[in-house]
Amino acid sequence: xxxxxxxxxxxxxxxxxxxxxxxxxxxxxxxxxxxxxxxxxxxxxxxxxxxxxxxxxxxxxxxxxxxxxxxxxxxxx
Amino acid sequence: xxxxxxxxxxxxxxxxxxxxxxxxxxxxxxxxxxxxxxxxxxxxxxxxxxxxxxxxxxxxxxxxxxxxxxxxxxxxxxxxxxxxxxxxxxxxxxxxxxxxxxxxxxxxxxxxxxxxxxxxxxxx
Amino acid sequence: xxxxxxxxxxxxxxxxxxxxxxxxxxxxxxxxxxxxxxxxxxxxxxxxxxxxxxxxxxxxxxxxxxxxxxxxxxxxxxxxxxxxxxxxxxxxxxxxxxxxxxxxxxxxxxxxxxxxxxxxxxxxxxxxxxxxxxxxxxxxxxxxxxxxxxxxxxxxxxxxxxxxxxxxxxxxxxxxxxxxxxxxxxxxxxxxxxxxxxxxxxxxxxxxxxxxxxxxxxxxxxxxxxxxxxxxxxxxxxxxxxxxxxxxxxxxxxxxxxxxxxxxxxxxxxxxxxxxxxxxxxxxxxxxxxxxxxxxxxxxxxxxxxxxxxxxxxxxxxxxxxxxxxxxxxxxxxxxxxxxxxxxxxxxxxxxxxxxxxxxxxxxxxxxxxxxxxxxxxxxxxxxxxxxxxxxxxxxxxxxxx
Numbered sequence: 005x006x007x008x009x010x011x012x013x014x015x016x017x018x019x020x021x022x023x024x025x026x027x028x029x030x031x032x033x034x035x036x037x038x039x040x041x042x043x044x045x046x047x048x049x050x051x052x053x054x055x056x057x058x059x060x061x062x063x064x065x066x067x068x069x070x071x072x073x074x075x076x077x078x079x080x081x
Numbered sequence: 082x083x084x085x086x087x088x089x090x091x092x093x094x095x096x097x098x099x100x101x102x103x104x105x106x107x108x109x110x111x112x113x114x115x116x117x118x119x120x121x122x123x124x125x126x127x128x129x130x131x132x133x134x135x136x137x138x139x140x141x142x143x144x145x146x147x148x149x150x151x152x153x154x155x156x157x158x159x160x161x162x163x164x165x166x167x168x169x170x171x172x173x174x175x176x177x178x179x180x181x182x183x184x185x186x187x188x189x190x191x192x193x194x195x196x197x198x199x200x201x202x203x204x205x
Numbered sequence: 206x207x208x209x210x211x212x213x214x215x216x217x218x219x220x221x222x223x224x225x226x227x228x229x230x231x232x233x234x235x236x237x238x239x240x241x242x243x244x245x246x247x248x249x250x251x252x253x254x255x256x257x258x259x260x261x262x263x264x265x266x267x268x269x270x271x272x273x274x275x276x277x278x279x280x281x282x283x284x285x286x287x288x289x290x291x292x293x294x295x296x297x298x299x300x301x302x303x304x305x306x307x308x309x310x311x312x313x314x315x316x317x318x319x320x321x322x323x324x325x326x327x328x329x330x331x332x333x334x335x336x337x338x339x340x341x342x343x344x345x346x347x348x349x350x351x352x353x354x355x356x357x358x359x360x361x362x363x364x365x366x367x368x369x370x371x372x373x374x375x376x377x378x379x380x381x382x383x384x385x386x387x388x389x390x391x392x393x394x395x396x397x398x399x400x401x402x403x404x405x406x407x408x409x410x411x412x413x414x415x416x417x418x419x420x421x422x423x424x425x426x427x428x429x430x431x432x433x434x435x436x437x438x439x440x441x442x443x444x445x446x447x448x449x450x451x452x453x454x455x456x457x458x459x460x461x462x463x464x465x466x467x468x469x470x471x472x473x474x475x476x477x478x479x480x481x482x483x484x485x486x487x488x489x490x491x492x493x494x495x496x497x498x499x500x501x502x503x504x505x506x507x508x509x510x511x512x513x514x515x516x517x518x519x520x521x522x523x524x525x526x527x528x529x530x531x532x533x534x535x536x537x538x539x540x541x542x543x544x545x546x547x548x549x550x551x552x553x554x555x556x557x558x559x560x561x562x563x564x565x566x567x568x569x570x571x572x573x574x575x576x577x578x579x580x581x582x583x584x585x586x587x588x589x590x591x592x593x594x595x596x597x598x599x600x601x602x603x604x605x606x607x
Contacts, residue, residue, distance in 0.1 A: 007499070007501070014170070014171055014172060016161070017159075017160050017173070018503070019501075019503075021172055021178075026447075026494075045536075046536050047443040047444065048494075050434035050444070050447055050448055052432065052496055062178070064178070065114075065171065066112070067114075073495075075495050078499050176507075
């Protein structure tokens with residue numbers, strides 16, 4: 005069974021209908037313009053746990069949605 | 082054969098689309114909250130001064146007999162088809178982005194014209 | 206019993222000590238190769254390898270075992286060519302049969318710009334020591350008779366770069382040979398030994414925390430696959446790594462010989478035949494970062510469909526097994542090796558989908574760095590600070606997984 009994501013407009017659809025949208029977060033303790041630019045461009049928390057992310061429903065309404073997912077299990081919350 | 086469709090593409094705020102009065106006999110595909118594809122003739126009245134209404138020729142579609150269509154859809158869709166009629170649904174069908182209209186007499190199958198030839202190959 | 210069970214590998218397990226000169230976190234190919242080359246090349250044997258599960262159970266046991274050096278940039282070609290040579294001599298050196306098998310790798314293209322890219326690949330490979338040449342469709346058919354050059358009418362094969370020294374090896378045998386070689390010389394390898402934290406003295410990393418207590422270390426090396434950002438965060442370090450699942454599968458036995466390794470960057474799959482005769486296929490990474498080993502039907506369907514475009518014989522085979530590994534993807538599709546800016550903490554990571562082929566050279570170079578405290582010239586371009594220095598090594602087109 006594919007991972008399923010609920011689109012508020014189209015309903016429950018398999019992962020393959022969506023494109024992934026990463027939401028990089030630069031932590032507050034990264035200070036200085038250069039350091040924050042570097043962090044934003046490259047560094048990632050790569051969280052093992054629940055993350056907030058965006059998905060684009062490419063094969064449906066073609067709109068972005070927000071979702072929470074546990075990266076350890078791929079469970080959508 | 083999927084035929085190129087001529088309709089209207091209407092981008093407007095969701096409330097205006099919810100309240101819109103559509104021409105008699107027209108078919109309204111609600112692609113997103115703020116996005117409609119309309120098949121049918123007549124005037125559209127919208128309560129949104131910023132609405133964009135354009136001729137849309139980017140879709141192709143064809144009508145299928147309901148039983149045959151459902152047979153095909155059930156084997157090529159990974160998601161639940163709507164039970165009520167009439168109904169609009171969109172999603173991956175046979176691996177392609179397809180939009181579907183269901184009513185008592187037909188299932189209307191529609192996709193972006195660029196995908197029409199590929200979709201035909203994947204139809205029964 | 207199967208055909209792979211041979212003379213028992215003599216692995217002598219020890220109790221963890223309270224201190225090691227070198228602690229390596231992760232008992233996969235890279236961690237064990239680092240230990241092996243520390244012991245064999247530098248006589249450094251007071252080394253503890255800590256593996257949370259069993260050795261080779263992570264990405265070393267989940268990849269498609271292709272060994273190749275046909276990369277697109279000079280730094281990578283030289284690096285992977287060294288690995289290819291070390292792999293070729295590993296059986297003699299360890300006296301273990303790792304089932305190393307030189308097969309030749311065909312990297313097919315179906316577009317004009319792909320032809321230019323493969324011609325450029327052949328040129329840069331030749332210039333920097335790897336044996337790759339551009340071949341026309343007629344020769345592709347000779348090398349690989351099973352191919353449908355018309356690509357089902359949709360993906361005609363216009364040409365390929367042919368990497369003659371492309372090879373495969375049996376993944377767990379590589380891991381065992383390196384573990385055995387290291388342990389014979391006194392290295393400790395600990396299985397079911399998770400690292401739960403890092404010991405720090407100020408900014409310096411001085412050891413690891415384990416469920417059985419702290420272990421101090423002169424230097425801690427992260428050779429972790431899949432969880433490196435979590436480990437690095439314990440040292441206060443952020444890494445340019447995203448962990449993505451990559452799926453693969455094998456079919457049942459194909460009765461004919463399929464000699465080459467076949468890949469298509471346009472169709473995004475790669476395939477070889479295992480020693481058992483199974484066809485082994487992999488494709489692209491999943492788009493979303495994840496630590497889940499979930500496998501999906503969609504991958505099987507799309508990968509099989511693309512592979513059958515070039516190899517119609519696959520239609521008659523059945524899929525036997527599928528599995529998933531977690532790949533640490535770097536932004537420029539090149540590895541990240543060496544010093545980190547945190548004293549006492551080294552990384553070998555960013556192995557994405559190209560880690561197996563780099564096991565010997567990665568271990569050799571990391572061992573040299575540890576032994577000499579100087580970054581070897583071969584891996585200097587792959588240092589973590591390249592991102593801050595604006596010296597990224599973009600080579601996405603050589604990953605074969607994008």
